[in-house]
Amino acid sequence: MIIVLKKEAQKKQIDYIIEKIAGLGLKPLYMPGTEKIVIGAIGDERVLRSLNLESLPCVEQVVPILKPYKAVSREFKQEDTIVEVRGQSIGGNKFTMIAGPCAIESEEQFLATATALRAQGINFLRGGAYKPRTSPYSFTGLEEKGLEILKRVAEKTGMLTVTEVVDTMDIPVVSEHADILQIGARNMHNFRLLKKIGQTQKPVVLKRGLAATIEEFLLAAEYIVSEGNPRVILCERGIRTFETATRNTFDINAVPLLKQITHLPVIGDPSHGSGKRSLILPLTKAIVAAGGDGALIETHISPETALSDGEQQLNMAEFKRLLDEVTPLAQLCGKTIN
Ligand code: PEP
Ligand code: MN
Numbered sequence: 001m002i003i004v005l006k007k008e009a010q011k012k013q014i015d016y017i018i019e020k021i022a023g024l025g026l027k028p029l030y031m032p033g034t035e036k037i038v039i040g041a042i043g044d045e046r047v048l049r050s051l052n053l054e055s056l057p058c059v060e061q062v063v064p065i066l067k068p069y070k071a072v073s074r075e076f077k078q079e080d081t082i083v084e085v086r087g088q089s090i091g092g093n094k095f096t097m098i099a100g101p102c103a104i105e106s107e108e109q110f111l112a113t114a115t116a117l118r119a120q121g122i123n124f125l126r127g128g129a130y131k132p133r134t135s136p137y138s139f140t141g142l143e144e145k146g147l148e149i150l151k152r153v154a155e156k157t158g159m160l161t162v163t164e165v166v167d168t169m170d171i172p173v174v175s176e177h178a179d180i181l182q183i184g185a186r187n188m189h190n191f192r193l194l195k196k197i198g199q200t201q202k203p204v205v206l207k208r209g210l211a212a213t214i215e216e217f218l219l220a221a222e223y224i225v226s227e228g229n230p231r232v233i234l235c236e237r238g239i240r241t242f243e244t245a246t247r248n249t250f251d252i253n254a255v256p257l258l259k260q261i262t263h264l265p266v267i268g269d270p271s272h273g274s275g276k277r278s279l280i281l282p283l284t285k286a287i288v289a290a291g292g293d294g295a296l297i298e299t300h301i302s303p304e305t306a307l308s309d310g311e312q313q314l315n316m317a318e319f320k321r322l323l324d325e326v327t328p329l330a331q332l333c334g335k336t337i338n
Pocket of ligand 2: 298309
């Protein structure tokens with residue numbers, strides 16, 4: 001529910017409403033704007049009826065949120081959320097390129113890839129230390145040693161880092177080593193992980209589950225935001241369909257649809273979305289044209305030797321070409337690449 005207050009509402013009236021909402025077991029969210037003051041009440045709205053908020057003199061309007069997801073909906077907050085990360089931002093008029101290898105394989109591989117990306121003006125570096133793989137016999141990542149490499153390379157290159165966290169137990173160590181946490185597709189339904197990350201203030205890239213509907217995706221984001229962490233970036237990464245010609249079916253519909261129904265930034269991952277190197281450039285253009293806020297692109301200094309996802313990683317020349325072609329398109333769509 002959204003409670004819109006009159007401009008002249010006093011602090012003690014605001015505090016009274018917030019206290020009442022909390023007293024009924026809902027989460028109050030105070031959102032002072034330039035035009036109006038809004039208080040959100042997250043949870044089962046029915047219990048609020050007893051408060052009869054409409055009758056309070058400072059209240060202009062009480063608006064129920066009809067969607068099952070509340071805090072992430074555009075009904076709740078009309079302006080785009082912009083996630084600030086150490087001097088850079090994701091969302092708004094930026095198109096954020098997050099590039100780097102599927103996995104951190106060694107200090108040499110990761111540093112060489114990062115240095116080459118940095119030379120192309122890239123600020124956001126990805127790389128998995130904990131790799132959730134379909135087979136337990138595949139390379140499952142360097143884990144803590146990988147996190148240490150991530151941090152050292154970030155310090156050397158001045159880049160901002162994104163890496164996946166797969167277990168609640170690892171949240172502190174991953175948070176200490178990375179700027180942005182990633183929740184992978186396989187963990188989108190891991191509600192304990194979502195809640196625990198919601199209790200931090202770390203920016204989060206939340207990937208869409210392999211078979212998640214848009215509503216389930218947004219409810220997963222709601223788990224994080226309703227716990228108190230609004231710094232969520234949604235990532236469409238393809239869903240599983242009957243089609244086997246590509247690794248996943250990149251759901252381009254999701255990008256403009258999500259932009260309409262949620263205020264959170266929306267990025268796309270054409271690497272996992274297609275699994276095919278030759279499709280990464282056209283799909284990245286599609287994400288830009290669809291109004292997306294960024295792309296997560298797997299890049300490797302030598303994809304032919306990669307320990308995971310080699311067939312979908314771009315080498316540095318391919319990535320440069322992508323950047324050269326996407327930059328003017330992004331500008332045409334009112335975005336600057338960061
Ligand atoms: C990844 O981005 O490293 C990854 C494993 O992707 P997903 O969770 O989308 O499969
Ligand atoms: Mn990968």
